[in-house]
Amino acid sequence: MPTTGTGESGVTAPNGHWAGTGLPEPPRTAGGVTLCGGCRALGACRLGVERERLDEGGVARFELSCPRSHEGGPDVAHGGWTAAVLDDCLGHLPLLHGVMSVTAELTVSFVKPVPVERPLELRVWADRREGSRWYIAGEMTLAPGGAVLARASGIWVTRDRSHYARHAKWLAGQVEATEGQ
């Protein structure tokens, strides 16, 4: 992934394009975390993902912790945080292969309460690929000891650059149709 250097925030400014999409590469933090639209202004992942990498076996590994701002019950994560971070990290597996995709289905098992502000790990792998569909699974564990806290699996569908333009066109059509009512 070509880059133009690292700014003061540690976020690497991209100058390349995702293979096959024509879309600009998203920026990455010093920890290698690809930033989505909402996190770019902050220069950090708001879900608390600190590091990400692809290991030799093709498994994506993440270091993270649940920020206090996502506390649900006392000292434990809101389930919405757990689902969101699993969606985000599972979707980063195609990204780490230079492929853009969107979540089509996601199933989450909440195995144990997730403590806030504790080091966590997440492993993500592809069970199989069929055409444009990636069948991805992952497991969140407590960093010391490796107790499983949550599991997720789902389907990601690869997209090309027309995805968002197509959406904008579809939305404009919906708005136009309701304005005429």
Ligand SMILES: CCCCCCCC(=O)SCCNC(=O)CCNC(=O)[C@H](O)C(C)(C)COP(=O)(O)OP(=O)(O)OC[C@H]1O[C@@H](n2cnc3c(N)ncnc32)[C@H](O)[C@@H]1OP(=O)(O)O
């Ligand atoms: C770091 C940067 C990260 C950036 C990536 C972030 C990734 C995410 O956040 S993903 C967000 C959550 N997921 C989504 O928004 C996906 C929404 N769903 C979809 O786009 C589609 O259902 C999708 C692509 C999964 C379906 O794919 P596929 O199964 O191949 O079905 P396909 O036959 O092409 O389309 C199914 C329906 O969706 C519609 N559709 C597909 N793509 C689009 C689109 N871009 N715009 C509008 N409608 C669309 C089709 O027209 C069709 O509609 P209908 O049933 O009425 O004919």
